[in-house]
Amino acid sequence: MIYQYSGVIHVHSNYSDGSADFNGIAKAARKSGAKFILINDHDTLEGLYQQGEQYLHDVLILVGAEVSPPRNHFLCYDINSVPCKKQMPAQYVKEVYEQGGFGFLAHPDQKENPIFQGRMNWDNWDLDMPFGLEIWNFFSQWMSSFKNIQGLLISFLFPKATLRAPQPETLRKWDLLGKQRPVPVIAGVDAHGGRQFNWVPNILSSYKYQFNTLRTHILSEEPLQGIINKDRKIILSAIKKGRCYLVNHCVGNVKGFLFYLQHLNDKWFMGEEVRYRPEMTLNIILSEKAHVKLIKDGRVFWQGRTKAVHMPNPETGVYRVEVYKGSIWRRPWIFSNHIYIRPAGHDHVQ
Template sequence: MLYNYSGVVHIHTKYSDGSADLKGIARAAYKSGANFVLINDHDTLKGLYLEGECYMHGVLVLVGSEVTPRRNHFLCYDIETVPSRHLRPEEYVGEVYRQGGFGFLAHPDQKENPLFPGRMHWENWDLDMPFGVEIWNFFSQWMGSFKTVKGLLKSIFFPKALLKPPHPETLLRWDRLGSVRPVPAIAGVDAHGGRQFNWLPTIVSSYLHQFKTLRTHVLTREPLQGDLQKDRRMILSAIKKGRSYLVNHFAGKVKQFSFYLQHQHRCWHMGEEAQHCPGMVFKIELPEKAHVRIIKDGRLFSQSTTRFVRLPNPGPGVYRVEVYKGTFWPRPWIFSNHIYVRAS
């Protein structure tokens, strides 16, 4: 049995360019229904030093950082010091892993907005390190949803209508990397609470609103029990291994979603590798009936509108699931991490 916990990833506080301290973040997360949050202030761990990781308002607050040169931003966790943003990407990413930490390429295919010039995409994906990828980023999508003042106004008052699936190019790169090694993925909110654009109305800029957009749901083998160090290890381990799935809360909340590979009495879950053998079966269970797309090696493999899927005898490949909700206006809802079926 696995336990499901919903978290908000990629949050900025007053210690960089956000507008609240950790206590304010935790309060908003509690009101939004999140179980945990991951902080990523720019080039600092000040929140860790001044307030510390802890449970607040029943929410587990964990602190990482975001290395932020002009481009090639990197979300990192489980580190003691933040590498310099003046290093080359392979150097600061390497330093994170030398410290025993791990991380994710942040908003890797973010496009430039003509109203707010500047690109923060990743230029080099050929890093010889086990990095993960932030495949979905709410703030990046919001910034890319308009090119004119008229479009900006529309994006302010109708933000729910503008949240799209992860960028196709990001998904394709991620799928291709998965053919070589496991590559965990997260959904980031990139929440700032309005400090960067304090002229925006609450519908866009409040932490509470932002925390109701994209979630990263992790699966743990034991329940969280309020023990800071033990629970911290379980959440970070699940994030690091890709034992998680991503949810657009605009399309609907999710209490439970399962996607696993079974052979006799053994199961492999998201983020795990299995050696191919005859008789394997993929099983998918949704919270409710929706449109399910099974992606294999970056291409559509199977699709149906249902709540339960049973796919027998899959061949070797890199598999993941996309779920869309709604008939006339399909909304992206759930994106799984990969399950890797390797050739024997």
């Protein structure tokens, strides 16, 4: 049996530039329906030292950090100390993995905003470590959605309308990297609460509002049991492996979504590599009809309006799924992680 849990990644608390403590963040998460939160305060683990990882209001609060130089931000987890942001990016990413941790390039292709800030993108993806990618970031997209004061006012009034699919540039790079190795991806909100806008009364600055935008849904063969260390391992392991999919909750909640490969009684899910076998079947299952795109090696391989796809004998390649809602205006809803079908002689694959 496969269990699914929805969580919010990339959240800032009052230990850096967020406006609420863990208790306030957990309350907002519970109201939004999230089951877990990943805190990424800037260049600090102070929240971990002061409060620790814990269940609050039936929401599991886990603590990582965001290494935050002017560019090349890095979301990291399972670390004991935060690397110095004054190092070169390759150095602080390496330090995270040397600690036994893992991480994701944050908002890697964020565009420049002429009003508030310059570019906060990643300059160079040529790193030796098996990093993942934050391919979808609510606040980053919002910051890139306007170029002048008029656009800013519209974006303040209708922030969810600024949310689009992940940038094609990011998707292309991700698909290309996936031909070389597994590359897990997540969705982040980059939530700060109201602090960054001070007195400005807008719904954008609400934690609860932002928690109802982008979420990451994990898959697990074990249920969460309310035991912190056990549940922590389940959640972080799924995120690290890419055993998860990304959901735009502005479009709608997900009652069920599966993308898996099957051969006889064996199944492989998102994030997994497998050697090619004859008579495999690639499967997509939704709880309602929507427009589905099956992407293979960065290109649309099949698309149509459906709630189920069963594709026999898929060839070797890197596969993922995009799902859109709406018959006239298709809005981006679900983006899966990859399934990697490698040639039969490929090393280190099941």
